[in-house]
Amino acid sequence: MPAFGVYPIADDIGPGAQISSTYEGRHVTVLESDLIHPTHADGFADQYDPVVFGTTGLQAVGVVVGASPTAATSYAVIDTEGIWALDVVATDDAGNSAVAGGDLLYINTTTAVVSKISNQATQIPFGYALGIITGGNTESIAVKVHFDPSIDNAKRTYMTVADGAYTYGKHHTSIFAGGQSTGLEYFDQQVTGAMDGNLYGLGTWVELAAGFTSNASILAAFEIGIYDAGATLTTSRVVMQQIQGIFASAVDSLHIWRVNIAAAGGAITALIAFANPTSAGFVATALETSTVIGAMPFADIVGAPGIGWVRLYDAAT
Secondary structure: OOOEOOEOOOOOOOOOOOOOOOOOOOEEEEEHHHEEOOOOOOOOOOOOOEEEEOOOOOOEEEEEOOOOOOOOOOEEEEEOOOEEEEEEEOEEOOEEOOEOOOOEEEEEOOOOOEEOOOOOOOEEEEEEEOOOEOOOOEEEEEEEEOOOOOHHHOOOOOOOOOOOOOOOOOOOOOOOOOOOOOOOOOOOOOOOOOOOOOOOOOOOOOOOOOOOOOOOOOOOOOOOOOOOOOOOOOOOOOOOOOOOOOOOOOOOOOOOOOOOOOOOOOOOOOOOOOOOHHHHOOOOOOOOOOOEEEEEEEEEEOOOOEEEEEEEEOOOO
């Protein structure tokens, strides 16, 4: 039996034979049973349906261009390119959203509904809108069908990084030309439902393989920085890291950081490592002559001693 559609299994045909030449191979012939298509009374795909096929791995898209299949064992001819008049639902992941020419369109891998919804759990890329639809409506417009999945759509990807300083596995550059921005690169995790365990928004881990050998250089799990190539910062309020919590309800406890160290070597060396005294704002003087103005909760240590406080002085003298 064929490995996929009408195509031969391994070694059934010699290398170099042309399998399909229809419009440079854009027509693919597959079983009706391998199609995800809109719902019809007979349960089978219709001619000119938008479809997803190759659901076990490839998940390609197209439009049925041959005769409507009449059984699950019938073959269907799918055009994987072209411009077609297709029904499109004017919604995106946030709700009703108008469709404009050039918008990216996606197809649901269960219902074959075409829309702007891009959730990777239910959608794959389908093509581009060439028409306009009012938000919330379902209308037939011209659609440029083109399956061009991004590697970012995969749940996990791999990339070999070359050795050397300033080499990156993936490098994003946002170009900003002035004004203001609350996120040149912004990641938003939307949460609903009931929490029944720990919940982390964004994480990064450096996974050290058994054969990895370190040296005296820095090994950092996460780095942030600001590089000044000659900007004017004389009136700037520079903040290296901003942490905000905007809560509409009371919380049981609130901490800026939580540290959980499970190290064979035992306790940490210090809370912070400074490259030099200037980095720490160090002042070589005693504080006994300054006035104590208060105290702050510095560390909440599970078990004894609990919350530890530090004194605050009015001057470094």
